[in-house]
Amino acid sequence: MKLKKKSNFFALTLVLTLLVMLTACGKNSATAKNTRTVVDMTRTKVKIPKQVKRVADLWHANNQIVLLLGGQQKLVTTTPMIQKQGWFRKVDPQIAKVKAPFVGQDLQIEEILKTKPDVAIAANPGQVKQLRQAKIPTVNAMFTDFPGLKKSVNLTAKILGKKYQTVAKRYNQELAHNLSYVQKRVANQKRVRVLHITDATNLKQVDGQETIINEWIKFAGGKNAIKARGNMVQVNPEEIVKQNPQVIIIGQTTTANARRLVKHDPLLQKTTAAEEGKVYGNPQGTFPWDRYSTEEALQVLWAAKLLHPAQFTQLDMVEKTRDFYQKYYHYRLTKQQAKQILAGYVPKK
Structure with a gap:
């Protein structure tokens, strides 16, 4: 009788363990289907949603890259500096209505979280750390040279989605042409x-x-x-x-x-x-x-x-x-x- 109870107990434990494992596998599978991985400018792998609809762009310069690519409608946060750029406002008047969650140079993490971003883009290492600690998928887009600029444009396009990569390719070709054009003439x-x-x-x-x-x-x-x-x-x-x-x-x-x-x-x-x-x-x-x-x-x-x-x-x-x-x-x-x-x-x- 005791042996039978022990057998039943082990059988029940095995079933429960299998159920937990199957549930975990299901969750991992669902996560894999809904996310993708990008490699940022510091070579850090970042998991982001497959469909990015809401972007917290906390680096002034990258907001302009997003604008060039045509993804400005996805911005849920920007920076005060961008909102003060007169020609940016001329081209995209809606930027004035986007949240700019800063006090001076300091991020307001709680305010950023309220905008429910799918991904954040930044360049300041301290800000990147803050955002990641707040569990926001964060990409560092910083560059210091022309190859880096091209790479950052491609990275931003990849974050925004497939159709934006066509614009990125065209821009990078134009940049390469302009660089070659001036180099030949000043050599x-x-x-x-x-x-x-x-x-x-x-x-x-x-x-x-x-x-x-x-x-x-x-x-x-x-x-x-x-x-x-x-x-x-x-x-x-x-x-x-x-x-x-x-x-x-x-x-x-x-x-x-x-x-x-x-x-x-x-x-x-x-x-x-x-x-x-x-x-x-x-x-x-x-x-x-x-x-x-x-x-x-x-x-x-x-x-x-x-x-x-x-x-x-x-x-x-x-x-x-x-x-x-x-x-x-x-x-x-x-x-x-x-x-x-x-x-x-x-x-x-």
Whole structure:
């Protein structure tokens, strides 16, 4: 009798164990069917839903990549900086209604969770860690060079879905063409020393080596006057004068304002760039051209013509800009608007 009870107990245990295993297998199978894996820019494998409908984009520059790919309707969060970009608002007025869950530079995780994102995109390692700790599938999309830009565009397209990969391929082909075009024409030209100041608020903050800024300077036939590595580097003004840049470019401002600032700076006004009037504001479109966005495809053309005008007499940057906006944003710029972008002007509304 006892033996029979023991046998029944073991049989029941075996059945229950099998049921648990089958249930687990079923769940794993269902999860596998509903998810896919992408490899981000840090080579981290990230599981994301098969169908991504809601994107928390917490890196300013990547919002512009999403816009170019045509996926902006999937954005459930953005950044305050993007909402302040006048040309971005012109092209996509709906961006003003998207949540921007930041206090200063700090993420508001609870507010992000309320938007129920399928995936988050970021570039700051600390933010990536925060988001992953909150159980949000998070992809790091950061890049520092043109191969990285192409890869980041492909990664973003892969996250958004198959149809966006067609646009990514077309864009990457255009970027490759533009890079090849300028390289061939500046190959035998003497390199021009270029100082790139991050923005007009601090003339001692510059962009150095191992940045996308350094990349387009090199491709355009220039040489970065700054030897230090990294973005937004604080430098001694005397060091700038010592390097004596032949061209000064200031980000996120107009050419008129850039020239006014340099004219009134006691040290910068001593440089060859200032003496020869070669001081410029960098073009600003849906994102500043000089920084980490797809409008780098236009930046490298603009910079090459700026540094070596004789090599690019047939290059019409107004028409290039208009064509780019029509092709990717389906937005028809007037000639005047294109000129404003090239001069670094940003509309207030």
